[in-house]
Amino acid sequence: MKYIIVFRYGRLMIYAVCQLIISLSGCIVAITPTFLLFCFTRFFEGAGSGGAIVAGYVLSVEFCGTDYRPTVSTFLHIASNLGLVALAGISYVLRNCDQFQLAVSVPVIFCVIIKFLLLESPKWLMDKNKKEEAIKVMEKICRFNKIPYDTVRAEIETYLSSQSDIKTQNMKFYHIFKYKSHTKNFSVMAYLYFVCGMCYYGVSQFIGKMTPKVHKNTVINGALLMLGSFVSIFVVNRFGRRPFLRTTMFLAGVFMLIVVFVPVTFKPSWVRTMFACFSNSCYYTSFIVVFLYGVELFPTNIRSSTLGVLSLMSRIGQVIGPQINALSNTAAACTFAISALIGALITFLLPETRGLTLPSTLEESHHVRFLDRVSAISTIDDRQPPNSSQAKPSNIQ
Template sequence: MVMLNPAEVYFKKLTRYHIYFIGVFFATKFMSVWHTLNIIFLSPPMHYTCGGDEAAKENACPCDNPIWDYSMFTKTVQTKFGIICDKMWLISMSESISFFGLLVGALVFGFLSDRYGRLLIYAICQIIISLAGCLVTVTHTFWLFCITRFFEGAGNGGAIVSGYVLCVEFSGTDYRPSVSTFIHMASNLGLICLACISYLLRDCDQFQLAISVPVMFCAIIKFLLLESPKWLMDKNKKEEAIKVMEKVCRFNKVPHDTVRAEIETYLSSQSDNKSEDIKFHHIFKYRNHTKNFFVMAYLYFVCGMCYYGVSQFIGKMSPTVHLNTVINGTLLTIGTIIGMLVVNRFGRRPFLRTTMFLSGVFMLIVICVPVTFNPSWVRTMFAGLSSSCYYMSFIVIFLYGVELFPTNIRSSTLGVLSLVSRIGQVIGPQINALSNTAAACTFGISALIGALVTFFLPETKGKALPSTLEEDTHVRFLNRVSAISTADDRQPPVSSQSKPSNSRN
């Protein structure tokens, strides 16, 4: 018999502590997410004319003495470092460096989170985000700007992985999808807030400082929340796990007399599994885990490439960057609410398959609508719907990835999958460099293929988070045995008339 982790049992219902936990975590997520897409307002499109030449055309090259148009922004990365004409490639390179930082941070801090704990690493990542973000404002050369942006991205990547795993491990099976989806809403509201901050502060240094200083206060989450008891138990940190569970019970004003006995019994039953020796590469010893990993890797790649790629695709459709960002954030918020209401009812796999399919279809519809079509907002609407569906897919694959793999390699596996997603994000801008038809076709077909490969994934709705690699295989075996036994029990007994004739002798 597979014994459930006591944390899974205690967290079966939503409690007072969970509401407190979600509120605190939401606030930190809301602020740290500003540093994912702040590049939109650090280096927006800037117009200029060459000084001393009244007949000069706007944005003409070459130009040694540009007169910038400050009607929208008073200072940007372009005006700060004089990036125009043949230097414009530096902007996309700085964006790629930031995404590379996200990639490295998700991978490195994902492994560190599995080793040293989710809460500690999450708090450290908040400090890195804040310090690197503040240093961005005082850089006097472009290359120092890129270096600080790399560390800003690395801290953000680590916070995304460690924070999400911490959130899911504190949630029970019944409300886990709703909680994880609600946490994603912080990203959408943060995006809208980011546009409002940029609207008020048109100087890129002032804007960056305004979104960096508050994140420093997010580090106090280490003293406001508790470490994941599931991680503590699976790391055999018995006394720390007992203290955490007792604090949770006291916060909820429920008896905690049996906590120690239940945790000791659970750890005793797990002693033969040696789950603390699990490493990431061990998943490739199991056929089901290997299949699940590679399918999820493709889905993470597609979501990373298409969500950020389509967001940039939409950006080229509208000249008003602030309004466009608010509209996009609003559509994403609506999509997130729909996901929160639907994903737990229909399951992970059907929901993911549907959102991937719809995102691909909406993107292919964009191709069919002519650029000259009136009203012009029709194309933008379908692209926005596609972006919302991609984001809903992003929501469910994060939850899916956490539920498919065991505790001791959960963060590291999610870190590797996030790395694959970041590679997709780096490729997305290169696809957008193609024609609009080629870009939309690539995004759409990739999503449709993603909808097909979901058939190879198992459903995890209502299942406890696995603690060991063997646990999932053992549960599958028990389910098959139970199904066979049930079928045998339901089969009617063989009557005496149906026996062979020699049985009467």
């Protein structure tokens, strides 16, 4: 429900409200007298967290241009990695759970002021036919970047006139199944979200069981996650979303298989932990790409609700991850590895979205596969030498 609200009331407002829910719920958790109330409050804290992640991510990506989407997406995840590293330090200093809960909840209240510091997504404003507000936002962006903004109004009016009111309004999530291509893309993305959630959090717990040094492992894991995030900045735009996602999923599975085949008695013992951390870094990097993929594959008017359902699949995977870790170490590692290898295989079913503008309607996103093929053909044509028919044949005696 909260993801549908994100579309109806905008990204910025819901982001601020969710941050307020996180802070208040987190503070109440520290003083709850009963277990039932604890679970009830934790539910709202988790709901606020899920809404803030989706709204904040969609807002950030819709603000930037096509070439900068991977960079912005990666830096958002790097901030999350820094929080993971800081979490280990806070938990090391504050061993009392209530003090720890307050320490991570009270500062979140300051995120609410973002509502008064940022602008609403111009993409959302235009697709909601809020023309004047969209024009003001785009003019402010142009002034900040010191570029001419005389044609902003004309360009937005041209864009709005080209959009059909029937196509861009009154659209529900289930309309995504109107096209087979959308159904296929959503099904593949749902599995990838599920695997990323299950394997990332499952392997994180798996690493914690490998050695008793929980705080140290958390810091090392967070550092490797940041390394993987920085690598994705330079790779995902150069080679595309699909090849990079396929590679990271494949490497994640291979590294976990290495953990399986390296004996527990192998010395030095940190070798198995290192490969598990490498695998977890690949899972997290895959998370970065699938988040970006989800934004680029689906249209604006159902983007938030679609990402919400996909995030739900990820959270189901996060719930299953600890259950898998209840199995033997070998069975758990094999499950994580095989799930990732299957994910790498089914990425062949997804279209490439590099260089494409964010779709506004189902019809536009339906043509992503077609545009992907046209782009590939154009790339091949561009590589052909000019006047190839007149080129002198070489290596012919």
